[in-house]
Amino acid sequence: MKKKIYFYSCLSVLLLSGCAKQPKLKADPAVEKTFAEVSVHDPSIVDAGNGSYYIFGSHLAVAKTDDLMNWTYVNQGVKNENKVIPNVLSQMKEAFEWSHSNTFWAPDVIRLKDGKYHMYYCNCEGSSPLSCLGMAVSDSVEGPYQNEGILLKSGMPASQPSENGKLYQSADDPNVVDPAVFFDQEERLWMIYGSYSGGIFAKELDPVTGLFLEPGYGKKLLGGNHLRIEAPYVIYNPDTAYYYLFLSFGGLDSDGGYNIRVCRSKTPDGPYEDSMGQDMAECKGPAGSTFSDTSAALYGTKLMGCYKFLHMEGEDGENRKGYLSPGHNSCLYQESTGKYFLIYHTRFEGSGEEHQVRVHQMFFNEDGWPVVAPYRYTGETLENATMQDCAGNYKLISHGRDISPTMQESVSIELSKDGKVSGGQTGTWAIKDENSLDLSIGEATYHGTILKQWDEDGKKYVWAFTALQKETGIAIWGSGTNAIAE
Secondary structure, X not given: OOOOOOOOOHHHHHHHHOOOOOOOOOOOOOOOOOOEXXXXXXXXXXXXXXXXXXEEOHHHOEEEEOOOOEEXXXXXXXXXXXXXXXXXXXXXXXXXXXXXXXOOOOOEXXXXXXXXXXXXXXXXXXXXXXXXXXXEEEOOOOOOOEEEEEEEEEOOOOOOOOOOOOOOOOOOOOOOOOOEEEEOOOOOEEEXXXXXXOXXXXXXXXXXXXXXXXXXXXXXXXXXXXXXXXXXXXXXEOOXXXXXXXXXXXXXXOOOEOEEEEEEEOOOOOOOEOOOOOEHHHOOOOOOXXXXXXXXXXXXXXXXXXXXXXXXXXXXXXXXXXXXXXXXXXXXXXXXXXEEEEEEEEEEOOXXXXXXXXXXXXXXXXXOOEEEOOOOOOOOOOOOOOHHHHOEEEEEEEOOXXXXXXXXXXXXXXXXOOOEEEEOXXXXXXXXXXXXXXXXXXXXXXXXXXXXXXXXXXXXXXXXXXXXXXXXXXXEEEEEOOOEOO
């Protein structure tokens, strides 16, 4: 039986009921950092070894980095003169013709047991699910990739059978884009794919050739009736023994309300559940509906959406920009450091459709659910945190559960040394096991992590926390207002 999830928590009251009284801040010397930014939409990360990482995105945009902060382009744009897919306009002619498109959408690249890099590319008409998904192969992560052909098609006319051998039905069958390919713990190879239309699907592949083991569209995991859910990505955590399926809900435009959600399963092809215990297979739109965000918003544990940490008197960064429509993420586990990362693209307040890549560190709380650090990664590592050190005033953001372009703006609270939360709402907080944070506001308790981070707009290091209440699937972030030593 499907559980009813109520969106309101005591944090809703906090956001409306006022702020803690703040002392006037004294400006501190600015801490400057530099980054080499790139605009790679739908970044899918590849660990190429030797400390080098690549992201592959839509429109054949490819970039690389050695530190997850400074990126350089390998290629930008679909053009014959590129080393990733040379002569791309002729090599991919069949895909372009089928999809009525002249560009690529979100690809995924993985090194298979044949020792080669396999790029799973996709093309889509855009206003319909007329799409195809294919594979290209290279000896090097940067290319050149040689096309092996189309593997799946969608959006067929009534005169042509679908991959299932039946009439293609857009409300039930997938739009064959957004592939994510991964090995499970038994070294079996899987692809999770899909966007809008009939939902998100799973298919098994040959771990050497990279081809599908069986015909058809595979197993439906969630979605249907054109819910705005796409961009699947799966990562396994051996400590929790779960596969985590990340998804983007909403629309990718600056006013589309894109947001990142997660669910998990003990097996790679599901069933997946969110933190509220709901079977994600029940996540679908009403019959005959299109883009029913109210239906979609009931499901998935929301990790981040549109947000803004507000400026406070005495800080640098008076003209802070909020983040809009963060989404289409991939994930990375860095074996050398034991760190997890979330890699995504985001748009910005007042900047139209301009977008950039962001990398945030990610942690798993005591309930086994991921929580995302509030600020971009600058090389920080977890260190011992005490309540004595971390007490003070904080800007608090609740990401809520809605699918909306409205930015969640920060409000002020105070974490006292005696473990009390004050301001617009009362509660308690505690640090245990050096970095684990428990924050209770009213009847809601959030579990997460507290760490030192660089506040990009405030130009200072602060204590920051990230936490999640599993019963509602709501994430919160906190950013300290006081500068601290690096």
